[in-house]
Amino acid sequence: MITSASWQVTQADWPSFLNSNYVYVVLISLWSYDYILCLPDVVTYLVESRWGFCTFLHLTTSHLPFVSLIFLLLAMLTIACAEGIFVVRTYAVWERERWMAVCAVVGAIVHAVPTIIYMHEFIFLVPEPCWIPGITKYMDAKARSRISVVYSLMIVAELEILLFLLYRTIQSCRTWGIGNRLMASLLRQNLLYCGCGFAFSLSVILTSIFLPFPIAHVLAECQVVVQSIMVTRMHRDFWRSDRLHASHGISTDASFSMWMERTLDIV
Numbered sequence: 001m002i003t004s005a006s007w008q009v010t011q012a013d014w015p016s017f018l019n020s021n022y023v024y025v026v027l028i029s030l031w032s033y034d035y036i037l038c039l040p041d042v043v044t045y046l047v048e049s050r051w052g053f054c055t056f057l058h059l060t061t062s063h064l065p066f067v068s069l070i071f072l073l074l075a076m077l078t079i080a081c082a083e084g085i086f087v088v089r090t091y092a093v094w095e096r097e098r099w100m101a102v103c104a105v106v107g108a109i110v111h112a113v114p115t116i117i118y119m120h121e122f123i124f125l126v127p128e129p130c131w132i133p134g135i136t137k138y139m140d141a142k143a144r145s146r147i148s149v150v151y152s153l154m155i156v157a158e159l160e161i162l163l164f165l166l167y168r169t170i171q172s173c174r175t176w177g178i179g180n181r182l183m184a185s186l187l188r189q190n191l192l193y194c195g196c197g198f199a200f201s202l203s204v205i206l207t208s209i210f211l212p213f214p215i216a217h218v219l220a221e222c223q224v225v226v227q228s229i230m231v232t233r234m235h236r237d238f239w240r241s242d243r244l245h246a247s248h249g250i251s252t253d254a255s256f257s258m259w260m261e262r263t264l265d266i267v
Contacts, residue, residue: 058235064081082228185238189234197227
């Protein structure tokens with residue numbers, strides 16, 4: 001075994017796709033296919049929707065994945081923008097209360113600062129992948145700890161957003177009624193996104209500890225592409241559902257209409 005400052009290099013007979021760019025070609029193709037397929041919906045959304053903070057987050061999340069396959073820090077920025085959409089939704093559901101805004105800002109700083117620091121250290125610890133046939137690279141303890149902290153913070157952030165929305169949902173069951181369409185839709189999308197994010201983040205942590213780095217890197221890139229596609233589709237579906245009910249004259253929950261009126265410049 002050959003050991004360097006940040007790598008443990010060992011002979012291994014891993015599948016050939018680890019020594020190729022096939023996986024990245026697949027991810028780029030998936031993102032491109034979804035982008036082209038959803039382009040009419042995106043144009044409709046941008047033209048007919050009210051432009052708010054979430055609109056810019058949507059644009060960033062939908063376009064950064066392609067570049068993030070090249071630059072690792074942009075991958076974290078893509079995930080941050082995706083989760084920012086859910087943060088803004090939670091803030092709006094809490095009727096823009098000041099304490100909620102303070103919690104969102106403080107939480108963003110608490111999670112962003114160590115993430116940037118650890119990712120910066122990780123990039124210097126782990127050089128650009130150099131694929132050598134028959135050789136697989138394992139991260140040392142220091143590099144593994146950095147990537148584990150980053151993805152653990154991501155899990156905690158997603159859990160915090162989900163708990164804030166879940167608590168508000170429990171409150172709304174008493175005031176708005178259990179059948180509120182707004183809360184049911186938001187909670188369902190949050191659960192789906194957080195479940196997907198938890199599975200991917202945990203997989204990256206475990207593979208970075210027990211398996212060669214290329215596998216963890218592929219999973220991390222898959223997470224960025226899949227979650228960005230998921231979030232942008234969810235956001236457009238949420239906006240489209242309101243327009244669909246309004247165009248057909250179907251009455252919506254009073255709380256849904258009130259919430260939309262109060263968040264003109266946000267969502």
